[in-house]
Amino acid sequence: MPTTRENAPSLPDWLEQYATAGRYGLVLGTVLCLVALFTDPVPDPSFPWATLPPSLRLPLTQPRIEHWPVTYTLGIWLWVFCFPALFLAGYRRYGDSDRGPAVWSVGLPTVAMLAWTTYCRFFWPKLRPPTWNAPAYTFVCWLYCSTYDVIWSNAAYAIALLGVVATALALQRKRGSEYALLGFGVLALPLGLPALYEGYRRAGRES
Numbered sequence: 174m175p176t177t178r179e180n181a182p183s184l185p186d187w188l189e190q191y192a193t194a195g196r197y198g199l200v201l202g203t204v205l206c207l208v209a210l211f212t213d214p215v216p217d218p219s220f221p222w223a224t225l226p227p228s229l230r231l232p233l234t235q236p237r238i239e240h241w242p243v244t245y246t247l248g249i250w251l252w253v254f255c256f257p258a259l260f261l262a263g264y265r266r267y268g269d270s271d272r273g274p275a276v277w278s279v280g281l282p283t284v285a286m287l288a289w290t291t292y293c294r295f296f297w298p299k300l301r302p303p304t305w306n307a308p309a310y311t312f313v314c315w316l317y318c319s320t321y322d323v324i325w326s327n328a329a330y331a332i333a334l335l336g337v338v339a340t341a342l343a344l345q346r347k348r349g350s351e352y353a354l355l356g357f358g359v360l361a362l363p364l365g366l367p368a369l370y371e372g373y374r375r376a377g378r379e380s
Contacts, residue, residue, distance in 0.1 A: 184265055188370060192265060195258020198251045205248030209235060216245045219298040239304040249308040256310060257282070257366045264367055275343035278371035279354055282364050283336030286311060290329040293318055310364045332360045339368065343375075351375035 209216035235242035267273035309315035317325035339353035358369025
């Protein structure tokens with residue numbers, strides 16, 4: 174039976190503010206990345222084809238943090254920490270539907286984690302040497318991207334599998350789903366922030 178709007182999940186004030194500010198952060202991050210495109214011949218050495226002709230670039234070159242220009246680095250990390258705001262925005266808008274909370278808090282973040290883990294493991298043109306500044310959407314993925322040690326990529330797949338289990342339990346409203354949500358939420362931070370909140374909400378409802 175679909176939930177009513179009176180029973181729909183609501184976000185605490187700080188999470189509401191993050192969900193709103195995070196979307197502006199994504200726009201700012203995009204702008205900062207584009208700034209690097211207009212100042213550096215090759216903003217990201219992983220993608221040397223992503224460049225502009227000299228006639229369109231400004232006559233200056235940014236300092237770099239490891240492999241990337243400063244504004245590009247800031248832009249990518251803004252995307253990393255603000256991306257969960259998109260799922261929270263969907264959670265806030267569709268949380269009164271039958272499957273909305275499960276889909277937006279854990280289902281879609283799990284799909285994103287599986288996609289990025291696969292991309293980084295098998296398709297991302299890796300730069301040498303690996304660097305602490307390698308952006309990644311979860312802390313465990315950062316451990317892989319900053320070392321290229323496959324043990325961390327395997328760990329990311331295991332956490333994503335937990336996300337699949339948590340999604341199935343949450344969709345079926347099984348007892349114990351809150352623990353799976355909390356586990357995925359913590360292990361997949363910052364991407365797991367929506368799942369962490371939904372798990373906390375369900376645990377409070379059960380107590």
